Amino acid sequence: MLISHELISLSLDNAIESLNSSPMESSLDFPGEMPLESDLLDLPPLPTNCTDVNVVPEHEKNNFELSISNLEGELAQLRQKEKSLNKKRKEALNKILDIKGCIRVFCRVRPFLLTERRRTPEAVSIRLEKVTVRSVGNKKEFGFDKVFHQAATQEDVFVEVEPILRSAVDGYNVCILAYGQTGTGKTFTMDGTNDQPGIIPRALEELYHQASSDSSSSISFSMSLLEVYMGNLRDLLAPKAKRCNLNIQTDPKGLVEIEGLTEVKIPDLAKAKWWYTKGRRARSTAWTNVNETSSRSHCLTRINISRHGDKMKVKAPVSKLWMVDLGGSERLLKTGATGQTLDEGRAINLSLSALGDVIAALRRKRGHVPYRNSKLTQILKDSLGDSSKVLMLVHVSPREDDVGETICSLSFANRARAIEINGELPEEIIKLRQKRILELEEDMREAEEECQNVRNQIQKAEFLLSENKKLLLTNYPFTEDKEKTPVSDKEDGRTVNRTPLITENGNRNSLPRFMTSTVASRQRQNAAEKEIVRKAGSLRPGTKSSVQFSGFHSLSFSDIRLKSILRDSNRKSGYGETKTILKENLKCNSSDLKIPFLPRSKMVTASDPNLRTTLSRHRRRMSDLN
Numbered sequence: 001m002l003i004s005h006e007l008i009s010l011s012l013d014n015a016i017e018s019l020n021s022s023p024m025e026s027s028l029d030f031p032g033e034m035p036l037e038s039d040l041l042d043l044p045p046l047p048t049n050c051t052d053v054n055v056v057p058e059h060e061k062n063n064f065e066l067s068i069s070n071l072e073g074e075l076a077q078l079r080q081k082e083k084s085l086n087k088k089r090k091e092a093l094n095k096i097l098d099i100k101g102c103i104r105v106f107c108r109v110r111p112f113l114l115t116e117r118r119r120t121p122e123a124v125s126i127r128l129e130k131v132t133v134r135s136v137g138n139k140k141e142f143g144f145d146k147v148f149h150q151a152a153t154q155e156d157v158f159v160e161v162e163p164i165l166r167s168a169v170d171g172y173n174v175c176i177l178a179y180g181q182t183g184t185g186k187t188f189t190m191d192g193t194n195d196q197p198g199i200i201p202r203a204l205e206e207l208y209h210q211a212s213s214d215s216s217s218s219i220s221f222s223m224s225l226l227e228v229y230m231g232n233l234r235d236l237l238a239p240k241a242k243r244c245n246l247n248i249q250t251d252p253k254g255l256v257e258i259e260g261l262t263e264v265k266i267p268d269l270a271k272a273k274w275w276y277t278k279g280r281r282a283r284s285t286a287w288t289n290v291n292e293t294s295s296r297s298h299c300l301t302r303i304n305i306s307r308h309g310d311k312m313k314v315k316a317p318v319s320k321l322w323m324v325d326l327g328g329s330e331r332l333l334k335t336g337a338t339g340q341t342l343d344e345g346r347a348i349n350l351s352l353s354a355l356g357d358v359i360a361a362l363r364r365k366r367g368h369v370p371y372r373n374s375k376l377t378q379i380l381k382d383s384l385g386d387s388s389k390v391l392m393l394v395h396v397s398p399r400e401d402d403v404g405e406t407i408c409s410l411s412f413a414n415r416a417r418a419i420e421i422n423g424e425l426p427e428e429i430i431k432l433r434q435k436r437i438l439e440l441e442e443d444m445r446e447a448e449e450e451c452q453n454v455r456n457q458i459q460k461a462e463f464l465l466s467e468n469k470k471l472l473l474t475n476y477p478f479t480e481d482k483e484k485t486p487v488s489d490k491e492d493g494r495t496v497n498r499t500p501l502i503t504e505n506g507n508r509n510s511l512p513r514f515m516t517s518t519v520a521s522r523q524r525q526n527a528a529e530k531e532i533v534r535k536a537g538s539l540r541p542g543t544k545s546s547v548q549f550s551g552f553h554s555l556s557f558s559d560i561r562l563k564s565i566l567r568d569s570n571r572k573s574g575y576g577e578t579k580t581i582l583k584e585n586l587k588c589n590s591s592d593l594k595i596p597f598l599p600r601s602k603m604v605t606a607s608d609p610n611l612r613t614t615l616s617r618h619r620r621r622m623s624d625l626n
């Protein structure tokens with residue numbers, strides 16, 4: 001192995017030279033396809049006019065080591081910078097959400113269905129972020145943080161939801177609730193269809209996207225799905241027999257856990273979607289006068305987000321993302337419900353009113369928050385409080401027949417926004433807030449852009465570091481074993497570089513004494529190495545034997561990518577194009593990439609007397625290994 005590596009450890013300039021030269025000019029010519037290492041082993045004995053590159057002087061090893069430690073230092077600094085930029089972005093986002101309010105309420109108006117008759121003037125109209133409802137000469141107006149008109153797409157809705165998801169990945173507990181009369185589109189918004197996926201499938205995708213772009217920590221997800229049906233908890237991911245009667249536990253710190261709830265690891269998006277679809281199928285639905293597949297329960301999807309920092313031993317902090325498709329609020333007579341369906345409707349209404357009370361108490365910053373009044377609010381206790389972010393999407397129907405229900409839903413939403421206490425804010429304060437939000441958004445965007453730049457630099461540095469390590473190991477296979485084989489030591493008052501020797505059983509320096517080098521032979525060897533370096537250096541000042549990135553960064557010729565780059569460059573004309581190809585493939589600036597350009601005449605031949613010692617040493621090492 002060492003032989004072939006040494007053979008192909010040509011410097012980039014020599015490599016390009018070989019690739020571009022004609023068969024007459026070079027004995028190591030690679031027309032089109034590069035030879036395999038095994039091919040190289042089968043090559044006939046080296047002719048005298050051969051580029052000998054087996055000697056890597058010891059002082060270059062120090063350069064490698066210095067380069068590696070420089071890169072490691074650079075990487076540590078870059079990672080620190082990424083962390084602080086991330087923190088800056090988080091803070092800006094958090095401030096934005098605080099200004100906008102920790103409990104935000106959006107309204108979505110469902111379009112008319114094909115079976116519904118459209119009347120003018122329409123009962124529900126929208127102007128900016130206000131919804132106006134008209135009925136028999138009366139007109140009521142409701143304000144929201146955001147209103148989605150009938151033509152709004154799933155994408156439009158998701159764009160507004162995305163920042164809150166970011167908060168979940170940043171470590172906050174987040175709760176997204178879909179509220180509204182039955183048949184107004186809650187399930188459509190949360191779940192969607194195959195063609196028009198809703199918030200949950202999009203959020204899953206987004207979470208993996210955010211996790212993959214955060215290199216400062218590793219983020220993992222797990223999923224649970226449950227429904228609150230008639231005041232009971234049902235585990236939608238458990239086998240049917242084990243689904244019911246789960247208990248809610250709250251620890252002294254106020255963290256909520258549901259005893260026995262199935263929690264599945266979702267290492268990738270495909271797994272996440274698979275589990276989600278499985279759970280959704282188990283949900284209770286029934287036919288009502290209003291909706292053919294009316295949800296008869298509250299369906300809760302929980303994603304636990306664990307963030308592992310540098311120290312994997314420390315227990316990873318976990319944040320919860322709840323996405324809740326609430327049961328339909330309805331006036332029970334209208335739905336034509338009887339028997340069990342009537343009971344289901346009552347249970348839904350009771351828990352919705354408990355939810356309304358909790359949100360209103362939180363908005364008013366009351367000392368007592370009535371979480372205990374329903375199972376739904378008990379479950380969501382640690383995700384509705386002060387340090388959490390809540391988003392409620394209220395759904396309404398555009399139909400005149402539904403005006404009564406629409407007004408009920410919008411009043412519920414207004415209560416959650418605490419509008420009746422504060423009234424709408426004065427125009428001036430709204431403008432000031434908007435200005436501040438714009439500034440913070442700009443800060444966030446800048447931090448994000450800078451962070452992305454730093455991530456690119458990290459990637460590049462990581463690549464260079466691994467290349468340098470590979471190269472070091474290739475040329476100095478015993479590098480880790482520093483104590484047993486000192487790289488250099490003093491002998492007779494002079495510095496002597498030692499190349500480690502190896503026997504079949506792997507012991508070094510255990511050769512018979514007559515085979516080991518003497519002080520004199522080592523000095524000759526040393527002198528020969530120095531001579532090679534001197535000759536190479538004299539050909540072009542500053543030329544180094546590898547692709548030079550800024551500073552000491554170098555790239556091994558044995559790297560597959562470089563091989564293919566060189567092969568391409570061989571088909572093209574030469575130096576200029578090679579440089580372009582390298583730049584494109586390695587995605588670095590031209591200033592970072594300095595390819596030494598050497599004249600073709602730069603050949604070190606085996607006939608050089610100074611090289612004889614070195615070559616014989618090389619052959620001995622080859623035979624040691626064979």
Ligand SMILES: Nc1ncnc2c1ncn2[C@@H]1O[C@H](COP(=O)(O)OP(=O)(O)OP(=O)(O)O)[C@@H](O)[C@H]1O
Pocket residue numbers: 109110111113180181182183184185186187188189291293294295296326327328329395
């Ligand atoms: N924005 C929309 N665009 C197109 N179709 C919609 C939209 N919103 C709702 N619908 C359609 O309206 C019907 C009822 O919607 P959906 O089942 O989502 O209501 P729901 O509020 O979840 O009802 P329930 O509370 O009874 O479960 C469905 O056929 C759905 O496809």
